[in-house]
Amino acid sequence: MLPLKPIPPPRRVMLYPREDGPAAYGAATQAAASLTERGIAVVVPAHVHAKAGTDGLELPASAVGVEIDSLPDNIDLMIALGGDGTLLRGSRWVADMGVPVVGVNLGDLGFLSAYGREQLLEVIDDALAGRLAWEPRLRMAVEVHRAGELFARGTAVNDVYIKHGQIPRLLRLATRVGGHDLALYKADGLIVTTPLGSTAYNLAAGGPIVAPGTEVFTITPICPHSLTLRPVVVAADDGVTVTWAGPTAGVSDGYLTADGAWKIGLLLGDEIRMRAAEMPLRLVPAKASVFEVLAAKMGWSGY
Template structure:
């Protein structure tokens, strides 16, 4: 969606929350500059509670992510894709859009360079942006048919071995139909967003963010015939742990649950989404080209 450009006295977003990667060098000064910029645009600025707590900021009102819905119009994330993953999962389904500003390395989700924020962020706050809706995965871990964990994932749900233990054996069913037994280092269930993360390093394809599908990617499978596959968006995938020591399931690599033989992980597309806002000049292909160092055609192409 491309919003019309309003005049400078109008704002598409009036209440703006700032989220920062508080472990990053120089984050305090960067956030102060960002708050000054947003305040100068006539917006009310809030700090996300964990960011404020870790950095000791007290000059702005504080809100937890759980309280953003209905109280915050826009969230500006300063950091990397990991920071965006964390806050994105918390805001799923809350109808609060996010803007990502990277502090050095271009991200797939944090795609606005810090050097360009003085120009681009005022345009977005004025209403000049492209909206990009992303799906999430809803995963449930079942032990003897009882739910022991439920989590959302914006990138992926990964069942794998931990430490130096051997291969795991997994049985995979999709919509109740048996797909295969697989011996491997693990299995990745990925959204299109996550197709450029762990799934890519494991040999999976890149899915455009607007592709409606769920990606299954084996991790170092014992049989080379176990290949990545893209499933329909309404698929329900059940992964059963048949055998293996120290097996875990990760959700966006930010939380995990230890598994036992017989445990099942049921994964489906969540009914919750999040929305990223990009500058009007945003191109997914440009981001891929820069991140993956693809060769460029001459400008006359």
């Protein structure tokens, strides 16, 4: 068990609703009204604030819209309203600021959210009473080096994957761990995931479910050419480096995606370096473990 850190009662709360669902805007309306009535300042992303008065979204006059890539430094808590994807997208913007994130699951499965759709007012009560606590979750720092120079950098809470583009050809991905050669993967692509992301694309590709709180990365090939190329779990401190090594003949393209939130096209020879980020995600964990969720919602209990 990871140590839980208490969250003091917040003075300013950011609401981050899913953008494409009326349920999220209804929840944001309810949460904003409840917080405002109790004297708590409410902020929402500027693109959400611009939709106030439409799609069932009603915000108090005091609610402030903020640009998502230049958030103020006095946000005390983010409440993500949606599914796991919404929580991950929201956490990308506040994790480096050390802002704790709590999720209210408005979807079906949900591994990450601490509260369900019927508990919206309960999470607000718990937050204002100081009953919330966060635990650290590993994030990934990602750099792309091109021709020996830093080309792009970002972070991932969930996963990074490298795949072919419009032309489906097997990629050759030379992979190193801690400075040592691991494998030359010949596959449609490669997924590198944190424990938090192990139940996402990694799971669908046949990778293992990894217990939250462990400091490891999982490397999972996507449709490998050889059955001997299997998922591998490595220490996050060692870091993972993947170089796009081919094919060198004919037309091919590839790209890198992190958390499904940012994407860049790759060139042959590009080197992707992944390591543990300095600042973890401060996540209010679900009361049920990931294994209890699997047992309850995917029939793992067997009875």
